Each structure stands twice: as structure tokens, then as C-alpha cells.
Amino acid sequence: xxxxxxxxxxxxxxxxxxxITAPVTRGMMTAPVTRGEQAWQAALGASALVGAPLEExxxxxxxxxxxxxxxxxxxxxxxxxxxxxxxxCVGLERSEFHAGLSFCSHxxxxxTFVVSDTRRDRRFSGxxxxxxxxxxxxxxxxxxxxxxxxxxxxxxxxxRRPRSLSAADWDTLRDLARLAESELAGAELETALAGQRExxxxxxxxxxxxxxxxxxxxxxxxxxxxxxxxxxxFGYAPGELLGRPVAGLLAGDGAAQIAALSGGSDRGSSPHGxxxxxxxxxxxxxxxxxxxxxxxxxQSLHIAIAQDITMRKAVQRELDGLRxxxxxxxxxxxRAIIGLDRDGLITFANPAAAxxxxxxxxxxxxxxxxxxxxxxxxxxxxxxxxxCPSWRTLRDGEHHHVTDEVFWRADGTCFHxxxxxxxxxxxxxxxxxxxxxxxxxxxxxxxxMKDEFVSVVSHELRTPLTSIRGALGLLGGGVMGTLPGxxxxxxxxxxxxxxxxxxxxxxILDLERMESGHVALQPRWNSVSDLLQHAVDAVxxxxxxxxxxxxxxxxxxxxxxxxxxxxxxxxNLLSNAVKFSPRGGVVExxxxxxxxxxxxxxxxxxxxxxxxxxxxxFERFRQVDASxxxxxxxxxxxxxxxxxxxxxxxxxxxxxxxxxxxxxxxVALPLSTPPDSAPGDRRPxxx
Amino acid sequence: MSKRILxxxxxxxxxxxxxxxxxxxxxxxxxxxxxxxxxxxxARRRPPDAVLxxxxxxxxxxxxxxxxxxxxxxxxxxPVVMLTAKVQxxxxxxxxxxxxxxxxxxxxxxxxxxQQVTQLLTGAAP
Numbered sequence: 001x002x003x004x005x006x007x008x009x010x011x012x013x014x015x016x017x018x019x020i021t022a023p024v025t026r027g028m029m030t031a032p033v034t035r036g037e038q039a040w041q042a043a044l045g046a047s048a049l050v051g052a053p054l055e056e057x058x059x060x061x062x063x064x065x066x067x068x069x070x071x072x073x074x075x076x077x078x079x080x081x082x083x084x085x086x087x088x089c090v091g092l093e094r095s096e097f098h099a100g101l102s103f104c105s106h107x108x109x110x111x112t113f114v115v116s117d118t119r120r121d122r123r124f125s126g127x128x129x130x131x132x133x134x135x136x137x138x139x140x141x142x143x144x145x146x147x148x149x150x151x152x153x154x155x156x157x158x159x160r161r162p163r164s165l166s167a168a169d170w171d172t173l174r175d176l177a178r179l180a181e182s183e184l185a186g187a188e189l190e191t192a193l194a195g196q197r198e199x200x201x202x203x204x205x206x207x208x209x210x211x212x213x214x215x216x217x218x219x220x221x222x223x224x225x226x227x228x229x230x231x232x233x234f235g236y237a238p239g240e241l242l243g244r245p246v247a248g249l250l251a252g253d254g255a256a257q258i259a260a261l262s263g264g265s266d267r268g269s270s271p272h273g274x275x276x277x278x279x280x281x282x283x284x285x286x287x288x289x290x291x292x293x294x295x296x297x298x299q300s301l302h303i304a305i306a307q308d309i310t311m312r313k314a315v316q317r318e319l320d321g322l323r324x325x326x327x328x329x330x331x332x333x334x335r336a337i338i339g340l341d342r343d344g345l346i347t348f349a350n351p352a353a354a355x356x357x358x359x360x361x362x363x364x365x366x367x368x369x370x371x372x373x374x375x376x377x378x379x380x381x382x383x384x385x386x387x388c389p390s391w392r393t394l395r396d397g398e399h400h401h402v403t404d405e406v407f408w409r410a411d412g413t414c415f416h417x418x419x420x421x422x423x424x425x426x427x428x429x430x431x432x433x434x435x436x437x438x439x440x441x442x443x444x445x446x447x448x449m450k451d452e453f454v455s456v457v458s459h460e461l462r463t464p465l466t467s468i469r470g471a472l473g474l475l476g477g478g479v480m481g482t483l484p485g486x487x488x489x490x491x492x493x494x495x496x497x498x499x500x501x502x503x504x505x506x507x508i509l510d511l512e513r514m515e516s517g518h519v520a521l522q523p524r525w526n527s528v529s530d531l532l533q534h535a536v537d538a539v540x541x542x543x544x545x546x547x548x549x550x551x552x553x554x555x556x557x558x559x560x561x562x563x564x565x566x567x568x569x570x571x572n573l574l575s576n577a578v579k580f581s582p583r584g585g586v587v588e589x590x591x592x593x594x595x596x597x598x599x600x601x602x603x604x605x606x607x608x609x610x611x612x613x614x615x616x617x618f619e620r621f622r623q624v625d626a627s628x629x630x631x632x633x634x635x636x637x638x639x640x641x642x643x644x645x646x647x648x649x650x651x652x653x654x655x656x657x658x659x660x661x662x663x664x665x666x667v668a669l670p671l672s673t674p675p676d677s678a679p680g681d682r683r684p685x686x687x
Numbered sequence: 688m689s690k691r692i693l694x695x696x697x698x699x700x701x702x703x704x705x706x707x708x709x710x711x712x713x714x715x716x717x718x719x720x721x722x723x724x725x726x727x728x729x730a731r732r733r734p735p736d737a738v739l740x741x742x743x744x745x746x747x748x749x750x751x752x753x754x755x756x757x758x759x760x761x762x763x764x765x766p767v768v769m770l771t772a773k774v775q776x777x778x779x780x781x782x783x784x785x786x787x788x789x790x791x792x793x794x795x796x797x798x799x800x801x802q803q804v805t806q807l808l809t810g811a812a813p
Binding site for chain 1: 711712743777793794796797
């Protein structure tokens with residue numbers, strides 16, 4: 001064995017970095033498994049102990065161990081993050097590292113380890129260092145621990161001959177192990193310091209990056225640190241702030257303000273407030289500041305974090321202004337304004353709305369408008385939300401205008417309202433609705449009074465008019481004897497104007513009846529040619545008197561209309577055309593079927609209607625020329641009545657521009673059959 | 688022999704005009720009454736060939752007077768034409784539904800009134 005040992009090359013300290021790593025399998029007979037480079041990198045990263053200087057120090061220890069114990073192989077292995085590796089070794093080829101490591105894996109955490117003859121130990125029967133040319137026979141090892149007692153590695157001696165260690169040898173091995181442990185402890189301290197440096201650098205990076213001013217100051221109120229943002233915000237150069245009083249950063253009595261804010265922080269809260277900051281140049285600005293206090297080495301350390309809120313204040317002012325303005329508009333609006341969310345719950349209401357519903361605004365907000373205030377019709381029948389225009393606005397974003405519906409108050413009373421429902425849109429999606437309501441109870445009362453007034457007055461006018469018209473008629477008709485020429489002419493004038501006055505009263509009554517809805521339509525099937533013929537017959541006398549010819553071009557079609565009313569409308573159009581026709585002129589009344597409508601047209605050869613008057617002529621008492629009502633003996637109501645009648649039938653009536661070639665009025669009436677035709681009301685030509 | 692018409696109307700002027708129109712232009716013989724009660728009495732005393740009856744009269748109005756005429760055996764068969772200045776909806780139809788022979792609106796043309804009355808009275812019975 002000696003000879004064998006002598007044949008080995010002299011042990012040379014080798015600085016070798018362990019390249020083999022394996023899971024810790026303490027007590028196992030098989031050698032640790034080689035994991036490869038990736039696992040090694042993981043273990044290396046997990047251990048802060050590994051570094052070039054440490055490797056050199058361990059190389060000195062393994063070299064000394066080999067010489068002191070006269071062994072060919074000495075190694076230090078380390079363990080961290082459940083992996084261990086050879087940190088320093090003399091006497092082994094790199095390819096043998098993993099086999100050397102396997103000896104370490106058998107070393108207990110808190111006891112020495114010795115195998116006098118590995119050949120007789122079954123734990124090493126498969127170890128290539130034992131069975132191979134290296135022929136390791138002896139192994140002695142001392143576990144390495146950190147300052148806290150944590151196992152950090154193993155110092156291991158291997159020899160090719162069986163041997164034992166004396167108590168003095170064990171002491172020496174222990175001393176070498178202590179040396180290795182102190183090297184490890186030093187390495188740990190370095191690592192801790194490096195970590196602290198890194199953490200400090202990180203904190204400084206954060207301090208530099210934040211936009212807020214961050215300063216620290218002591219009990220004396222002098223600044224101990226300030227981040228770069230502090231200099232930027234307050235207008236100081238870097239480093240210029242240190243040692244200055246923190247109170248100088250505030251306008252007015254800064255010290256008192258700082259004291260007030262710092263005082264609260266002693267109670268564990270982090271008080272903050274708005275103060276006025278003072279820049280180096282004396283200018284001031286709004287500042288939000290929070291101060292916390294902590295204790296450092298039994299000294300109080302105040303940390304102040306401050307933010308320039310000039311921009312925020314400006315935005316806030318603008319928002320406040322807008323909010324006030326909106327509030328003023330809402331409060332001043334005479335109409336009730338109510339906002340709904342997507343579900344129909346009231347989100348806001350103005351004072352007019354509260355007044356309308358006889359409650360306060362808080363009594364409205366949060367309520368479901370339809371369920372609480374719009375749930376029933378006036379007769380008490382339910383009004384489903386799905387039928388309510390506001391629901392359609394919320395669902396489809398439609399605008400709706402309702403002229404008269406009943407709303408309910410909490411006390412069970414109701415009122416008639418006109419309202420509009422409009423969607424609130426955000427990025428084209430409906431987020432709610434706004435309803436504007438007006439109580440129309442007064443308007444309805446006034447309309448009722450007007451209706452009665454018109455009715456009574458008209459009746460009271462008719463009675464004396466009957467006498468006047470009758471007396472004049474008898475006089476003019478020669479019943480009292482033939483009148484002298486001039487007298488007969490005067491009586492004729494009186495008769496004509498009485499008739500005009502009667503027509504006027506009749507017109508007013510007709511319109512009043514239609515607008516108040518007092519007269520329901522009586523639709524029947526009527527042939528278009530009959531309707532046209534009746535209208536022409538009605539004005540034939542007037543037309544002949546004015547030497548105007550009426551031409552009629554009917555069409556073969558039937559309409560489901562109130563015949564008397566349609567004839568009334570056509571008569572008004574025809575008599576209007578006759579009135580404005582020159583003597584010898586032609587008035588044409590024609591009909592054509594166009595798609596699903598019958599289009600009726602009345603044209604004349606009069607002076608026509610200026611473009612800007614095409615719509616105005618349908619208004620009551622509005623004529624192209626103010627003198628027309630006198631010259632043409634018109635009432636100023638004929639076209640208004642005609643429009644009303646046509647619209648009652650779901651049709652349209654309008655005047656068209658003709659470039660001065662006479663007037664052209666058109667009436668479009670729907671051909672479609674209404675679903676609720678009266679019983680026995682059969683379409684002509686059907687059985 | 689001229690047909691005899693009883694006119695019942697509370698307005699003096701209108702009674703006079705109607706009387707002149709019907710007598711001078713229509714050749715009728717006209718008796719007049721100033722209210723419903725007087726008219727009923729006149730009709731019972733001497734039943735006319737027809738009655739012209741105003742709708743709105745103080746006391747007994749036209750429809751009530753008409754009902755009483757129909758209720759009495761002596762006057763039941765006398766044709767009645769109503770004169771109305773009322774403007775309520777469907778007034779004409781309401782009156783026709785009572786069973787009157789016809790309705791003439793006020794104001795009317797006195798020159799064509801006799802012709803209107805004659806047409807209504809000689810037309811189809813209700």
C-alpha cells in the first residue's frame with residue numbers, strides 16, 4: 001500500500017471549482033446523481049457563498065489538510081438549496097468529483113465520520129473511487145456549520161491505505177474545519193453587505209424615480225435627506241436642501257404647520273393635509289403633504305411626502321365650476337328633469353321634479369320612476385313598463401315625445417304631463433335616460449274652458465246671425481218689394497259678408513271639434529271618383545260664378561275614409577283654387593295610385609304660392625297676402641281644416657313649388673285596409 | 688188650400704222671418720208659438736200639417752216638446768222638422784235618432800227655406 005501510495009504523484013493543491021452537483025441523499029449507498037450544468041447554475045444562484053476569493057481560501061485549506069494528514073485527497077464540499085458540490089479539492093480528477101462527493105453525503109450533520117477500510121463497507125461497494133484505480137480505502141470527515149448552526153458542508157480526507165486518526169489528528173481536523181467555517185462566515189457577511197448595498201441602491205432608484213418630494217428630518221426640523229423630486233418641486237439644486245429647516249419649504253408659519261402634521265403621526269396615523277408650498281424664488285403653490293414619524297436609534301425621524309397639486313386644484317376648480325353651472329341649470333329649469341339609470345331607477349332629479357311629485361329630491365332618487373310614478377293609466381288600468389316610451393329609450397336609445405300621460409304622486413293623486421325621453425349615451429351605448437316633464441293640468445283646464453267658450457260663443461253668435469241673414473235674405477230676395485238698384489247692391493254686400501261670417505264661425509267650430517277630438521272619424525269604403533265628384537259638385541256654383549272650369553281626373557280605387565270629411569278637405573282645396581284663379585282659368589283635380597297611397601292633386605292657374613309660404617298657408621288665418629281675406633272673402637281656416645282632416649286619416653297634405661305657374665296642392669292618403677273595419681263595412685266589389 | 692205649419696221658437700225675430708219666408712215664398716199658412724208649452728197647446732187645439740221646432744228654448748226645450756207631441760194621440764202623427772243653432776258633435780244625428788223628419792241648421796237662407804221644408808216633409812217618413 002505504501003508503494004502504491006508512493007507511486008501516486010505528490011498531492012498538488014488544485015484550485016478546482018466543483019462542477020458536479022447532486023441532490024442531497026444523505027445515508028444512501030449510491031453515489032449522488034450528476035445533474036448537469038443547468039442544475040448547477042440553479043444551485044449556484046441559490047448560494048451566495050460561492051465566489052472566486054472563497055475558492056482560493058478553501059484551496060489553501062484542502063492543500064494544508066493533504067500535507068498535514070499526508071493524504072493524497074482532501075476536499076471541501078458545500079451544500080445549499082438541497083444540492084451539494086465540491087468547492088475545493090486536491091488529488092482528484094474532475095471526472096472523479098462526483099464519486100468524492102458521495103463520501104460527503106454520508107457524513108452526519110453533527111458528528112464526525114470515519115471509515116477505516118472502505119472495501120469492507122458495503123456502502124462504498126459501488127463507489128468508483130473505491131473500486132477503480134484511485135482505490136480509496138480510508139475516509140475521515142468533519143461537518144462544516146455556519147454561525148447559526150446550519151450545516152454548510154464537509155471537510156473530507158481520503159487515503160489509499162487503511163488508517164485511523166489519533167485524538168490529536170481529530171483536533172487538527174477540527175481546527176481545519178473551524179478555519180473553513182470562519183471562511184464561510186466571512187463570506188456570508190460579505191454577501192449580507194452586498195445585499196444591503198443592493199437594497200440601498202434599489203431604494204435610492206425608487207426615491208429618484210418618484211414624482212413626489214420625499215424628505216426626512218429630525219427633531220431639530222433640519223432636513224437630513226431629500227430626493228431629486230424635492231429639488232425640482234421647490235427649485236433647489238441637488239444637495240442644497242440638506243441641513244435647511246423643513247419649515248422653509250412652506251409659506252407662512254411653516255414650523256407650526258409641520259408640528260401640527262407631525263403631532264398627529266405620533267398617534268400612529270399618517271396625517272396629511274393641504275398647505276401652501278414656498279419655492280426658493282418665493283413663489284407659492286398648493287401642496288399636499290403627509291408626515292409619518294418613526295424611531296431610528298432612539299431618535300425620532302420624520303418622513304414627509306409632498307406633492308405639488310397646482311394642476312389638480314385647477315382641474316378641481318374647473319370641475320367645481322362645471323358642477324355648479326350644471327346644478328344651477330338643473331335647479332333653474334322650469335321643467336322637471338329626471339335622470340334614470342339603465343334599469344329605470346332615478347339617479348338625479350331637479351327641484352322642479354320634486355315639486356311636481358310633491359316630495360323632496362331624496363324622495364325621488366333611487367326610486368323606480370315607472371313602477372312608482374307611472375304604473376297606471378288615468379282609469380287605473382296597469383301600464384306595463386315594457387309599453388312605456390322611457391323603457392324603449394333605455395333599450396334602444398330612441399327619443400320619444402309624449403304629449404299627454406298621467407303620472408302618480410305618493411299620495412295617490414295624479415297629474416297629466418307632457419314629457420320627452422332622451423337617451424344618455426356613453427361611447428354610443430345607452431347608460432341611462434333623461435326625462436323632462438311638464439305638468440299640463442293647467443293647459444288642459446284652459447283648453448277645456450276654451451272649448452266651452454268657443455262652443456257657447458259660436459252658438460250665441462248664430463242666433464242673431466240667423467235673424468240678420470234671414471232679414472237680409474228676405475229683403476234682397478224682394479219679398480218686401482223690389483229694392484232700388486243701390487239698395488239692392490248694399491243688401492247683397494250685407495248678405496255676402498254675413499255668409500262669410502257664418503263660414504268663419506263654422507270653420508272655427510270645425511277645427512275646435514277636430515282638435516279636441518270630439519268627433520270620431522266614421523270611416524267607410526268610398527270610391528275615389530265619388531269623393532272627387534262630391535267635392536266638385538260642392539264648389540260648382542262658386543266656380544261658375546267665377547267663370548272657372550273644374551276638370552276632374554279620377555282613378556279607379558277605393559279608400560277607407562270618412563267620406564264627408566275628405567270631401568270637406570277637397571272642397572276647401574277646390575274653393576281655394578277657384579278663389580285664386582283668373583276668370584276663364586282651369587282648376588284641375590286629379591288622382592293617381594302611387595305605391596300604397598292615393599295621391600290627389602289640385603292645381604290652379606292663379607298667382608301661385610311663394611316658396612317661403614308653402615308651409616305657412618296651412619296655419620290658421622295665415623294667407624299669402626294679408627289683404628286676401630278681404631278680397632277673396634276667405635276665412636283663413638280652409639287649409640288648416642284640410643290639413644287636420646288629412647292628418648286624421650294618417651295622410652299628408654302639402655303645397656308644392658311651381659315657379660309661378662299657379663298653386664299645386666297634394667294630398668296623399670294611405671290605401672291600406674285598417675284592421676278594425678266596421679262590421680258590414682265591406683270594400684266595394686267584395687261580397 | 689195652403690198647408691198649415693206651426694213654428695215653435697222663442698226668438699221673436701226668427702219667428703217673424705220664418706213666417707214671412709214660408710208664407711210669402713212657400714205659400715204656407717204659418718202659426719207661431721213662443722215656447723214649448725204654448726206650441727203643444729196650439730198643436731192640440733188645431734193640429735197643423737207640420738211643426739217647425741227650435742231645439743234650444745228656455746223652459747221646455749225642443750226634444751222635450753217633440754216627445755210630448757209624440758206622446759199625445761192628437762199630435763203623434765204630425766211631421767216635425769227641427770231648427771238648431773247647436774254646435775255640439777253629432778247634433779244632427781242625435782236629433783234624427785229621436786225620430787224627427789229633418790233638421791235645418793241656423794242660420795238658414797230664407798229664400799231657400801220653404802224649398803228645404805217642402806223637401807223634408809215630402810221625403811221619406813222616418
